[in-house]
Amino acid sequence: MNPFSYLEALRLAAPETALAVAALAVLFADLGGMRGESLRHRAILGAGITAVGGAMALLWLGFAPGYGTIAEGVLVTSPLTQLVKAGLVLLTLLVAGLSLDPRFTGHVGEYFSLLLLGTIGMMVLVSTQDLLMLFLALELTSLPLYVLAGFNKRDRASAEAALKYFFFGSVAAAFLLFGFSLLYGVAGSTRLPVIAAAVALKPPDALTLVALVCVVMGFGFKVAAVPFHLWAPDAYEGAPTPAAAFIASGSKVASFAVFGIVLAQGLGPMAGGADWHGFTTGWLPLLAVVALASMLLGNLAAIAQRSVKRLLAYSAIAHAGYLLLGLMALATPANRPAALAAILYYAITYALSTVGAFGIVAVVERATGSDAADGFNGLARRSPALALCLMIFLLSLAGIPPLAGFLGKFYVFVAATRAGDGSLSLFWLVLVAIALSVVSLYYYLKLLKRAYVLPPDGAVPATRPDVMEFVVIGMTAAAVLGLGVFPRALLEPLALAIQQAGF
Amino acid sequence: MTEQTQSYLFLAVLLGVAVAFPLVMLGLARLWATVYSPAKPGPAKAAPYECGLESTGDAWVQLRSGYYLYAIVFLIFDVEALFLLPFAVAFTSLPVGAFVAILVFLLLLVEGLVWAWQKGVLEWN
Amino acid sequence: MSTLQSFLIVSALLFGIGLTGVLTRRNAILVLLGIEFMLNAANLNFIAFWRFGPNPEALTGVMFALFAIAVAAAEAAVGLALVIAIYRHARTANLDAVEELKG
Numbered sequence: 001m002n003p004f005s006y007l008e009a010l011r012l013a014a015p016e017t018a019l020a021v022a023a024l025a026v027l028f029a030d031l032g033g034m035r036g037e038s039l040r041h042r043a044i045l046g047a048g049i050t051a052v053g054g055a056m057a058l059l060w061l062g063f064a065p066g067y068g069t070i071a072e073g074v075l076v077t078s079p080l081t082q083l084v085k086a087g088l089v090l091l092t093l094l095v096a097g098l099s100l101d102p103r104f105t106g107h108v109g110e111y112f113s114l115l116l117l118g119t120i121g122m123m124v125l126v127s128t129q130d131l132l133m134l135f136l137a138l139e140l141t142s143l144p145l146y147v148l149a150g151f152n153k154r155d156r157a158s159a160e161a162a163l164k165y166f167f168f169g170s171v172a173a174a175f176l177l178f179g180f181s182l183l184y185g186v187a188g189s190t191r192l193p194v195i196a197a198a199v200a201l202k203p204p205d206a207l208t209l210v211a212l213v214c215v216v217m218g219f220g221f222k223v224a225a226v227p228f229h230l231w232a233p234d235a236y237e238g239a240p241t242p243a244a245a246f247i248a249s250g251s252k253v254a255s256f257a258v259f260g261i262v263l264a265q266g267l268g269p270m271a272g273g274a275d276w277h278g279f280t281t282g283w284l285p286l287l288a289v290v291a292l293a294s295m296l297l298g299n300l301a302a303i304a305q306r307s308v309k310r311l312l313a314y315s316a317i318a319h320a321g322y323l324l325l326g327l328m329a330l331a332t333p334a335n336r337p338a339a340l341a342a343i344l345y346y347a348i349t350y351a352l353s354t355v356g357a358f359g360i361v362a363v364v365e366r367a368t369g370s371d372a373a374d375g376f377n378g379l380a381r382r383s384p385a386l387a388l389c390l391m392i393f394l395l396s397l398a399g400i401p402p403l404a405g406f407l408g409k410f411y412v413f414v415a416a417t418r419a420g421d422g423s424l425s426l427f428w429l430v431l432v433a434i435a436l437s438v439v440s441l442y443y444y445l446k447l448l449k450r451a452y453v454l455p456p457d458g459a460v461p462a463t464r465p466d467v468m469e470f471v472v473i474g475m476t477a478a479a480v481l482g483l484g485v486f487p488r489a490l491l492e493p494l495a496l497a498i499q500q501a502g503f
Numbered sequence: 504m505t506e507q508t509q510s511y512l513f514l515a516v517l518l519g520v521a522v523a524f525p526l527v528m529l530g531l532a533r534l535w536a537t538v539y540s541p542a543k544p545g546p547a548k549a550a551p552y553e554c555g556l557e558s559t560g561d562a563w564v565q566l567r568s569g570y571y572l573y574a575i576v577f578l579i580f581d582v583e584a585l586f587l588l589p590f591a592v593a594f595t596s597l598p599v600g601a602f603v604a605i606l607v608f609l610l611l612l613v614e615g616l617v618w619a620w621q622k623g624v625l626e627w628n
Numbered sequence: 629m630s631t632l633q634s635f636l637i638v639s640a641l642l643f644g645i646g647l648t649g650v651l652t653r654r655n656a657i658l659v660l661l662g663i664e665f666m667l668n669a670a671n672l673n674f675i676a677f678w679r680f681g682p683n684p685e686a687l688t689g690v691m692f693a694l695f696a697i698a699v700a701a702a703e704a705a706v707g708l709a710l711v712i713a714i715y716r717h718a719r720t721a722n723l724d725a726v727e728e729l730k731g
Contacts, residue, residue, distance in 0.1 A: 006600030024614060031621050132692050139699045143706050150710055156717035160726050163710045167659060170703055171650055174666035177696060178643055181673035185636075188681050190688055571712050575705045582701035585694060 004071055011066045012077045015057035015085060016120045022053020023116035030109025043102050046112035047468075050096045053116060054089050061086045073129035073191045079497035081127035084257055087348050088126070091250040092119040094355045095242055097472040098362055104152035104240040111151060115246060118144035122254035129265065131180045131190040134258065138176070138222070142169050145251060148243035149235050161238025165247075168221060168231035176218025182211035183266075192266035200269035204281055212267065216286050219262070222255040224313075225320045226293035236313035241365060244309060245358035248316055249351035256323050256347045260340060264330040264503075271331035275425040287328050288429060294321030299436045303443045308361050309371045311443060312354065315397055318440060319350055322412055322433055328426055329415040336503050339415040341494045346408030348490065349396070349483055353405060356476035357393040359469055360386055367463040373447060378456030382463045385470075387451045389477040394444040396480045399437050404484040409437065411491075572624050583612055635676035643669035656711045656721040660704060667700045 010017065026049040030042055065082045069075070092115060099115075102108055121140030128134050146169060150162025184190050186208055187198035199208055217228060224232040236244045263271075263283060272282015279285035298318030305311040323346060329339035361371050363386060368375035380387035396405030413433060416426045465473060483490055590597070590605050619625055646665025653659050671693040678689025711721055718725050 004600070006598075006604060027618060028614075031618065132688075132695060135692075136695060136699065139703065143702060146706055146710065150713055153713060153716075156714075159710065159713040159717055163656070163714050163726060166707055166710050167650075167656075167663075170663045170707065171647075171666070173703070174643075174646070174663055174670065177667060177670040178673065181639075181670040181677065181692070184674060184689060184692065185677035185681070188677075188683060189686075190692065571708065575708055578701055578705050578708075582698055585698055589694070 008068065009070050009075065012068055012070060012075055013124075014064075014066065015060045015089070016123050018056040018060060019053050019089070019116050019120050019123075022049055022056070023113045023120070025049050025053070026116065027109045027113040030112075039102060039106070039108060040100070042108040043100050046108050047096045047100055050112045050116060051093060054093045054096075057089050058086055061089070071130075073193070074133050075124070075127060076129050077127050078501040080494075080501035080503075083493060083497045084126045084253070084344065085123045087351075088119060088122050088250050088254060091253065091351055091355060092116070092246070094352075094472050094476060095246045095249070097468045098245060098355070098359050099242040100468045101366070101466060102240075102242075104155070104158070107151075111148070114144040114148055118148070118246065119250065122250055125254045126257045126261070129192045129261070131183065131192070131195075134262070135173075135177060135180060138258075139173060141251060141254065142173065142222075145169075145243075145247050148246060149239035151243055152240050155238070157238040158240065159238075161235045165231045165235040165239075168228070172218045172221030172228065175214045175221075179211045179214025179218060182207055182214070186211065192262065195266045196268055199267060204270050208270065209281070212270065212283055213286065215262065215267070216283060216290070219255065219259045220290055223252065223259060223320045223323070224317050225290045225324060226297045226317060227290075229294065229297070229317045229320075232317060233310045233313040236316075237307055237309045237371070241309070241358055241362040241371075245355050245362075248312065248354045248358065252316070252320075252354075253344075253347045253351050256327070256343060260327055260330055260343055263327060264336060264340075268331070268333070273420070273425060274328065274429070275420075275423070282331075284328055284331050287324050288426075291321045291324035291328065291429060292432060294318060294324065295433055295436045296321075299439045299443075302440070303446075305443075306373055307371050308364075308373055308376065308447065309358075311373070311447065312357060312361070315440065315443075316354070318436065319397070322409060322437075323347060323350075325416045325426070325429055325433055326412040328429075329412075329419040332419045332421055334421065335415060335419050337495065337498045338411075338418070340498050340503055341491060342408070342411035342415045344494055345404075345483075345487070345490055346412050349404035349408050349480060352476045352483075353393040353396045353480050356389060356473050356480065357397070359465075359473040359476070360390050360393070363465040363469055363473075364463055373450060374457060376447060376450045377454045379451035379463065382456060383465075386463065386465065386473070389473050390451055391448055392477045392480055394448055396484065398441045398444040400441075402481075402484045404480045404487070407484055407487045409433075569624075569627060576619050576624060579615070580612065630680075632676055632680040635672065635680075639669040639672040639676065642666075642672065654723050656714070656723055656726075659723065660707050660711070663707075664700060664704065667696060667703075671696050 026046050029045060029049060061082045065077070065079070067077050067079065067082075069077075096112065096115060099111065102111060105111055118141055121137050121142075121144070124133065124137035125141060128137060146162055146166040149165050150159050152158035180190070183195050187195040189195065189198075204212070221228040221231075235247060239247065267283055270282045272284045273280040274284040274288035279288070294317050298314050298316070298321060302311050302314035302318065305314060323343060326339055326343040326346060329335050329342070332339075363383075364375050364379070365371050367382075376390075379390065392403060396403035399406045399409040401407075413430045416430050416433075417424065419426050586608065587605075590601075643666050646662045646667075646669060649662030649665060650659050653662060674689040674693045674696070678684055678687070678693075681689070714726055715721055
């Protein structure tokens with residue numbers, strides 16, 4: 001084994017290091033010089049430092065990307081990981097842009113610092129092939145998110161959301177760790193390729209199956225799939241809106257990316273089969289049940305919601321179901337590049353529209369004092385631009401062409417149809433998914449009807465976003481529209497990176 | 504009997520004595536109590552303190568939340584020391600990079616302490 | 629029954645006890661205790677697999693357990709802080725009282 005090179009490690013982890021330095025800087029800048037300043041000024045300083053750190057990371061990722069592997073897979077960087085990381089940093093910057101009016105807290109420095117630390121966790125999460133690093137990165141992602149969910153100390157709902165998120169999250173982490181410990185026992189190593197080789201040797205025994213179920217449960221929680229979804233609606237509703245946007249976007253992209261990596265590279269040989277008329281042991285049947293339940297419950301429960309944040313939470317559960325369908329397509333090795341590209345395209349465009357939608361919720365919430373759907377009545381008359389953006393986001397989430405959400409769904413469904421080497425084994429799930437997408441249109445349109453058709457309730461104060469909120473909402477709307485019309489702008493780099501990463 | 508099992512035998516004997524000794528003492532005390540001082544409970548005897556001031560209030564007092572903040576800060580610093588032990592054991596055979604890495608780790612801990620200090624977590628008033 | 633098997637049975641029992649605690653206890657602190665049980669069951673697995681595995685020279689299992697302990701402490705700290713936060717509002721650590729968000 002080569003001696004561990006710290007310089008090499010620093011070179012590969014330079015973007016993460018830039019964000020870590022920014023996280024410490026923002027903490028001390030807020031603590032040191034800004035004690036007497038107004039919240040607004042402190043937030044601008046915090047977001048500014050966050051932006052500088054993010055820009056450094058992005059520049060590094062874009063112009064001096066270091067590719068390599070240290071310590072046999074503890075940290076792996078390839079064009080693919082760098083691309084996903086760039087997406088994660090961008091999402092964090094967008095969320096930071098929504099956080100310039102932090103009336104939910106007096107601890108501005110800590111807020112931005114946690115945001116950055118969570119991002120570092122996500123970045124490490126997608127660029128490792130070692131279970132130890134994976135677990136650490138997952139916790140580095142989760143712990144800041146728990147705290148961010150409970151950041152509004154004056155609001156009881158926020159504390160409650162954080163506590164529920166924390167309890168579900170740590171039980172899931174315990175399951176994941178238990179599963180990892182069994183995988184380590186099976187393979188004698190924590191590296192994913194070694195584990196893949198070990199599980200390929202023999203048909204799955206009890207130990208491997210318990211490990212598999214534990215791992216699927218752990219990740220199922222992270223992506224908020226039924227039946228591990230219970231935290232999501234409460235966390236989304238109770239958490240401060242920018243924090244909810246962060247939980248719903250960046251964490252989703254990173255979780256799906258790492259779930260895919262673990263399933264494809266670590267547990268690929270024990271996929272099993274999820275054919276309509278006969279399940280065979282492996283992770284495919286598990287995912288099939290979870291995906292089906294997520295799509296059904298997510299879409300049906302969303303119809304009954306009065307709070308827009310809860311509606312977005314249930315829609316997130318439904319989208320997790322669609323994305324799990326994409327993950328199932330990873331089981332067929334020949335299908336992997338296309339499926340991975342579809343998943344990442346879907347996850348990134350979904351995250352963009354979610355950040356935008358949460359941005360609009362934040363603006364409306366500030367004007368009306370709650371996130372109830374009633375507050376959206378007559379939004380088109382109060383603020384036409386905001387209503388237009390809302391329409392773009394919701395229709396993209398529903399999967400209407402020419403928006404990015406439609407193409408994401410299309411590519412994922414195509415990949416799932418092609419899975420199983422032309423046997424159409426997952427086609428039954430694709431049919432269910434398409435049918436439920438139509439159902440989802442109903443509740444998105446119901447919200448749009450409030451915005452465009454219904455008159456405003458009495459005297460609602462003017463609904464005006466501040467400058468940065470407007471920039472963020474506008475940019476995400478433009479991106480969702482643009483990526484829908486020119487999908488190649490994202491798909492081609494993705495395909496190239498996946499090819500270079502050796503999938 | 505090999506030397507190794509003999510050294511374990513010593514431990515077993517020690518364990519036996521260590522268990523037996525307090526048992527004998529407790530038994531004797533019990534015997535003494537039943538013969539010379541049978542239990543006669545009364546309100547004065549059942550009081551937490553038989554002399555001194557009357558006790559007031561509940562034992563389940565509410566602790567200030569600052570107390571818990573102390574505890575949490577202590578918990579973190581206590582457990583992070585975990586990484587220092589392997590470092591200290593392997594210190595002489597480590598390259599310079601490892602030394603710098605552990606210094607960065609310690610700096611982060613110090614930064615955490617400074618932050619807690621500045622935030623007033625450590626003030627007890 | 630080999631030694632490794634008995635270790636695995638103990639760890640599975642520990643995990644089960646922890647999970648039972650999490651599911652049945654209504655006091656937030658006791659739920660936290662249950663979670664620690666589950667994490668430590670996994671740690672026991674790591675140590676057992678390392679000790680009785682094919683190559684105990686590689687210290688992977690021990691390292692994993694060490695890091696897991698540190699992470700568990702960080703998690704407990706965050707959990708306790710959140711319990712204090714909810715206590716300030718609800719004046720109780722009983723989870724039955726914590727159900728304002730529904731739907």
